[in-house]
Amino acid sequence: MFSKLIIATGNNNKYREFKQIISETAGNNFADEIIFAPELAHMTVNETGHSYSENSMLKATAWTQRSGLPCLADDSGLEVDALNGAPGLYSARTVQGNDNDKVSHLLSQLKGCSNRNAKFKAALCLCVPDEFILITEGLCSGTITESPRGSNGFGYDPVFIPDGYNQTFAELSGSIKNKISHRTDAFRKLKAILFK
């Protein structure tokens, strides 16, 4: 499909996750070469959009402008029912600090709360220069644990148990996470449009 595809992220964990999602969902048909180009992350994109879709588009189009190559970007968030959907769209920005700080903050907000339902949402945007911009959204429903468990993944993975499983995203293998995750759900929709 594409000879070169850049994953628009400076985060190596996210890059490796996407590489696995693409290879498990589309085999080798999607891109000959999937590129990590953290040097292009130097200019931060202002994620000023009002939806995951808009933010993913701002990111993908900026990276395509910098590289001249097809770029795949994502924007995602965790929406917790008992917090009226927070941290949501602003997951990356609500709490200063690293992933551990964010997880701790979330657990303290949910202390004593019996409704632990939540969903991960993601929008993926594929920008192909002079051709098209394609955006899809995906989700993965689950529950929030009482304390962090596991060391795989990143972000809120250690406190999120996807429906139908007993382990958190950070305890499950990448291969299982990448069959059921919000990003995979969105990527399948993207593939469905492009390969039909």
Next chain:
Amino acid sequence: MFSKLIIATGNNNKYREFKQIISETAGNNFADEIIFAPELAHMTVNETGHSYSENSMLKATAWTQRSGLPCLADDSGLEVDALNGAPGLYSARTVQGNDNDKVSHLLSQLKGCSNRNAKFKAALCLCVPDEFILITEGLCSGTITESPRGSNGFGYDPVFIPDGYNQTFAELSGSIKNKISHRTDAFRKLKAILFK
């Protein structure tokens, strides 16, 4: 492809233009029913984006949210070389007033100027609820006349002569304009993705 498709505009001229573009480019395969729903234009969408693509997306997603149906929106502008690309992205907003006022303002800016090269650019965004958002861009190159000619079309059509023709967009029949216009160029790319 779609049983119902809303053209996201309150402008009847634009609606009819799109209806013609779709029928001439894709026959009856694109949508069973192409809907004009000016009552959904009541809440203006703030076209605050920094590109035609972003603006078309803001419009299409807002209309889909209001209607629950697939919506096709566009954002377009005229870029004049001698004015460094103005009025461009801000075509609709640079000059208060109606189409005539805008045309007069443009001609006065170009008075005595021998470089009359310009291009119309358009981004189309098709938003299909729970499935995808697809954006393509198109362009049509031409020159700006010394004075307005013709009464078809809208906007800057009376002063724009597309390359390869001697008449303005407002003198050419809708059927010819809709074979060569920036919107048609963008629509063909949209169709190429969806029908492959």
